[in-house]
Structure formats: C-alpha cells, structure tokens
Amino acid sequence: MKTRSVLEGIGPYNPPRLREEISVDYGSEEYVKLTMNELSFGPLPEARAAIIETLSRAGRYPDRDATPLREAIAHAHPGISVGNIVVGNGSSETLVDLMQILDRPGEVVIPWPSFPFYVSSARVVGLDAKKVPLDDHHRADLDAMLAAVTRETRAVILCNPNNPSGTYLPLSEVRRFADALPEDVLLILDEAYYEFVDDPLYSGSHDLVLESDNVVSTRTFSKVHGLAGFRVGYALAPERLADLVWRVHVPFSVNQAGQAAATASLGQPGAIAERSRQMKRERERVQDAFETAGLEYVPSHTNFVMVGAKPQLFEKTGVLVREGEALGYPVGWSRVTIGGPEENDRLLGALA
Ligand code: PMP
Numbered sequence: 001m002k003t004r005s006v007l008e009g010i011g012p013y014n015p016p017r018l019r020e021e022i023s024v025d026y027g028s029e030e031y032v033k034l035t036m037n038e039l040s041f042g043p044l045p046e047a048r049a050a051i052i053e054t055l056s057r058a059g060r061y062p063d064r065d066a067t068p069l070r071e072a073i074a075h076a077h078p079g080i081s082v083g084n085i086v087v088g089n090g091s092s093e094t095l096v097d098l099m100q101i102l103d104r105p106g107e108v109v110i111p112w113p114s115f116p117f118y119v120s121s122a123r124v125v126g127l128d129a130k131k132v133p134l135d136d137h138h139r140a141d142l143d144a145m146l147a148a149v150t151r152e153t154r155a156v157i158l159c160n161p162n163n164p165s166g167t168y169l170p171l172s173e174v175r176r177f178a179d180a181l182p183e184d185v186l187l188i189l190d191e192a193y194y195e196f197v198d199d200p201l202y203s204g205s206h207d208l209v210l211e212s213d214n215v216v217s218t219r220t221f222s223k224v225h226g227l228a229g230f231r232v233g234y235a236l237a238p239e240r241l242a243d244l245v246w247r248v249h250v251p252f253s254v255n256q257a258g259q260a261a262a263t264a265s266l267g268q269p270g271a272i273a274e275r276s277r278q279m280k281r282e283r284e285r286v287q288d289a290f291e292t293a294g295l296e297y298v299p300s301h302t303n304f305v306m307v308g309a310k311p312q313l314f315e316k317t318g319v320l321v322r323e324g325e326a327l328g329y330p331v332g333w334s335r336v337t338i339g340g341p342e343e344n345d346r347l348l349g350a351l352a
Contacts (some may be wrong), residue, residue: 077236085242216241
C-alpha cells in the first residue's frame with residue numbers, strides 16, 4: 001500500500017510515564033499524577049448537572065454548530081460575535097483545523113521548547129515546523145521568530161503563556177509582533193493557560209483578533225474549567241478564517257455533554273476565578289519550597305512549573321511528574337503540574 005512517507009518520521013503521542021514504568025515501588029498507596037497540567041478540581045457542580053441532563057439526548061447527534069456554547073463564548077468576550085468562534089474536540093483539534101486551512105507546502109514557525117503537538121500536527125497536514133529557541137529568560141524570542149519568517153512561512157504559533165516554560169508575553173509585545181508579521185502569515189496565539197496569568201497587561205487578545213485579518217487565539221476548557229476529559233476547545237478568529245475552519249472541521253466532533261458542560265461552566269465566572277486564585281496560592285507554595293530547597297525553577301504564570309530536578313526525586317513520595325527531556329528541556333529538569341493541597345504536600349515531601 002502506498003502511504004505517506006512523512007508519517008514514518010512521526011512517532012505516536014509520547015505519553016508521560018505510568019506508575020508501572022518507574023523504578024520506585026511505593027507500595028499500595030495511590031500515586032499522585034502531576035504530569036499533564038490538569039486541574040485537581042474537575043467540573044463545577046453546574047457543569048456536572050449539565051452533563052447528566054444530556055444523557056436523555058445521547059441517542060441524537062450533538063448540535064453541529066454548538067450555538068449555545070458559541071453564544072456563551074461570545075458573551076464572555078466583548079466585541080466578539082458567534083461568527084468569530086469555532087469549536088473543536090479540545091483546542092488540539094482546533095489547532096489542526098487551523099493548520100488545515102493553510103496553503104502547502106510551507107512551514108510553521110514555533111518557539112522551542114513548546115507544545116510538541118505543534119510539530120507533529122504540522123507534519124501531518126503537510127507543513128514543516130521551524131523551531132526558534134526561547135531566550136535566556138525561557139520566553140519566546142520574538143525578534144528571532146520574526147527573523148525566521150520566510151516566504152515559505154504560512155503561520156507562526158505563539159504559545160502564550162508557553163508550555164512547558166510557564167512564561168508569558170504581555171499584549172503590547174504580541175501586538176508589536178503581529179504588526180510586524182507579513183499579512184499573509186497567520187498568527188496563532190495558543191492561550192490554553194490564559195486564565196492563570198495575573199498581569200492585567202496580558203489579557204485582551206480578542207481585540208487583536210478583531211482588529212486583524214490574520215490573528216487567531218485558541219483556548220480550552222481542559223484547564224481552569226476542569227473538563228479535560230470532555231474535550232472542548234475553541235478559537236476566536238476573523239470571520240473569513242472562521243468560515244474556512246468550519247469547511248475543514250469534522251462535523252459533530254464536539255459531543256453533546258462537552259458542549260453542555262462548557263456552556264454551564266462559562267456561566268460561573270466567579271467560581272472559575274476562585275479556582276484560578278486557589279491554584280495560584282498553591283503555585284506560590286510550591287515555588288517557595290523549590291526556592292528553599294535551592295532548586296532552579298522558571299517562575300510560572302501557568303498551572304505547572306519547570307524545575308531543575310529529575311523526576312526520580314519526586315517518585316520517592318509517589319508523585320509522577322513529566323520528564324523535561326520529553327518536552328525539549330535537558331535531562332535533569334521536570335515539569336511539575338500544580339495539584340491540590342494534599343497532592344502538593346506529597347510533592348514537597350520529596351524535598352525534605
Ligand atoms: N495548547 C497547549 C499549550 C497545551 O498545553 C495543551 C494541552 N496540554 C493544548 C493546547 C491542548 O489542550 P486540549 O486539546 O485539551 O484543549
């Protein structure tokens with residue numbers, strides 16, 4: 001059978017190590033999983049109720065256009081209308097949908113280390129990924145990224161804040177970068193961790209989307225909304241681009257329960273903000289403990305911290321973290337998701 005040779009160079013998703021794969025036997029106690037930047041909270045009560053309510057309709061296809069969900073998203077972003085919003089089975093699907101609308105062959109410029117899915121998904125759709133190293137402060141190097149743009153560049157992805165470094169760029173810098181990019185290059189702002197950044201100078205990229213023809217931002221319900229298992233993400237995009245995305249999008253990919261849960265969760269901005277505050281308090285505690293233990297770490301604006309310690313250190317107390325080398329960092333670094341208070345106690349117990 002003649003299959004695409006480009007697929008030979010792409011491994012399947014490289015998942016975090018499982019309990020069975022690590023060297024320390026921690027006995028019968030439950031392991032703590034701090035590998036995938038999930039929130040410890042799970043869905044809000046309102047989202048849980050909405051999910052249950054959809055069961056009676058599970059024999060029917062979901063709303064293809066996700067209209068109530070898109071209306072709720074529009075409501076949360078002043079100036080954005082339903083025509084500016086596309087949804088996906090997680091923001092992962094939305095990222096792929098966006099790459100599908102780009103002309104080929106060509107390349108996508110990305111910061112590195114960043115979300116490894118950019119590389120594999122670009123290749124799958126027939127584009128090359130061009131990696132531009134982060135600067136000395138672990139931030140995306142915008143000058144170097146601009147210099148990397150060529151006539152072959154179809155898109156630039158800015159992961160803001162960046163996974164796995166946890167660093168962010170304020171809106172003024174993003175805006176300057178967007179202005180300097182050629183108009184035929186798509187700027188994708190991946191804002192999966194948007195809700196965890198405190199700086200008022202960070203937020204507001206939806207204005208940039210509305211002012212430009214070539215800027216989109218992607219968001220997810222997998223993080224602060226605690227709905228990773230229900231797979232809902234979206235993009236804010238100029239209408240022309242949103243229209244193209246709907247043409248490549250797999251119909252009905254966002255299931256009924258996910259749509260209902262995400263809509264209900266958006267209806268509780270106070271509870272969501274409180275979760276974010278709780279996570280940040282725990283993040284401070286974890287970072288302070290790293291500091292006291294003399295560990296190097298990258299001050300984080302997300303729900304994870306990149307720290308100069310091997311995963312094996314944390315396995316002593318039964319905590320699984322993501323090994324840095326799987327994410328483009330050197331051996332001896334780990335990405336630690338901020339868990340709930342008890343989970344973080346276990347994590348910090350390893351430093352004693
Ligand atoms: N972007 C970034 C930077 C991520 O870290 C992740 C998930 N870890 C995603 C996008 C995708 O998340 P989801 O598909 O669950 O929305």
